[in-house]
Amino acid sequence: MEQVLDKLSDTLELDLRWIAVRNRSASADGDFYYAVKTTGIYCRPSCPARLPRSENVGFYATCEDAEQAGYRPCKRCKPTQISLEKRHAALMQTACRMVENAETPPGLNELAARCGLSAFHFQRLFKRCIGVTPKAYAMAQREKRLRDALAEDNTVTHAIFNAGYQSASRFYERAAQVLGMPPSAYRSGGLNVPIRFAVGECTLGSILVAQSTQGICAILLGDDPDELLHELQSRFPRAELIGADKDFEQVVAYVVGFVQAPHPDFELPLDIQGTAFQQRVWEALRRIPPGQTVTYTEIAKRIGMPTAVRAVAAACAANTLAVAIPCHRVVRSDGNLAGYRWNIERKRHLLDAEASSSGKGRKPASKD
Numbered sequence: 001m002e003q004v005l006d007k008l009s010d011t012l013e014l015d016l017r018w019i020a021v022r023n024r025s026a027s028a029d030g031d032f033y034y035a036v037k038t039t040g041i042y043c044r045p046s047c048p049a050r051l052p053r054s055e056n057v058g059f060y061a062t063c064e065d066a067e068q069a070g071y072r073p074c075k076r077c078k079p080t081q082i083s084l085e086k087r088h089a090a091l092m093q094t095a096c097r098m099v100e101n102a103e104t105p106p107g108l109n110e111l112a113a114r115c116g117l118s119a120f121h122f123q124r125l126f127k128r129c130i131g132v133t134p135k136a137y138a139m140a141q142r143e144k145r146l147r148d149a150l151a152e153d154n155t156v157t158h159a160i161f162n163a164g165y166q167s168a169s170r171f172y173e174r175a176a177q178v179l180g181m182p183p184s185a186y187r188s189g190g191l192n193v194p195i196r197f198a199v200g201e202c203t204l205g206s207i208l209v210a211q212s213t214q215g216i217c218a219i220l221l222g223d224d225p226d227e228l229l230h231e232l233q234s235r236f237p238r239a240e241l242i243g244a245d246k247d248f249e250q251v252v253a254y255v256v257g258f259v260q261a262p263h264p265d266f267e268l269p270l271d272i273q274g275t276a277f278q279q280r281v282w283e284a285l286r287r288i289p290p291g292q293t294v295t296y297t298e299i300a301k302r303i304g305m306p307t308a309v310r311a312v313a314a315a316c317a318a319n320t321l322a323v324a325i326p327c328h329r330v331v332r333s334d335g336n337l338a339g340y341r342w343n344i345e346r347k348r349h350l351l352d353a354e355a356s357s358s359g360k361g362r363k364p365a366s367k368d
Contacts, residue, residue, distance in 0.1 A: 047077035105138035140276030215269030281315035
């Protein structure tokens, strides 16, 4: 029986590799190489050369393995060199460092010139690799510097200019969107900012839902309601926390209903605050349908940063909007559950509930 299972496993892996070759999948480059017996040449999976017959193809884990078997590298896809996709990714990461280290965000033309590309080509590559435009990335970095500066500078004005804003008026136009509250209030730990909240019970235990003027800013799960309230207070120690609001309890009831019967659309506005990278990860999570799971590696690939698996896991752990941003739908490469902020059992319960609601059983994680 074990021999049969091993054979089936080998056949499946072979099929998956052949599918990648047939689709010329650039995401598979570096995972393996294929060699063509009739030509004596080996290629990367994305090679644009004419597709060989499947019976003439063999697979190797490394270039060295293929060459030891007597094959020579393809002159078209150049498998011994870094793939074009990885070269582009490295170049765009360099551009990101330029933006992060500059006192004043460099413009599109300057960034493109320093990367040796046209402005049009650079803009398209940056969006494909990083997930946002160069302008949006620069804006997110400036907003991050502002949040850091507000915790250190003596005045809000100093923080605004130290973060790279050219004028205070330009910043104040977007203050609510950037911080979720006036900058002076953010700096003072949410002083006098109204945050409505309520605690309820659901099949996962206690649940706390909080809402700022921008939208739902926290959905916390736990065993002890007092600990959930303490966590909210630690985030905004001087905010005006408003409880026992009957109208807001209807919002909590909606969230509890969403937990009990998950569906693709969460209709309440969200106040999502995080770095540009975190927000790209969270947006990718919101696109995972209920009843399905993906791996951390797959999320990294979807946001155009295939090597940022650890950073993806950290972004999932930083999520404070349970269920609304479904980080519970991300699993390890072997399909096992790990890394849930509100414990593994709640993660398993959520996935099982979603699988039951879909009536199809839990779907396996997508392949890396």
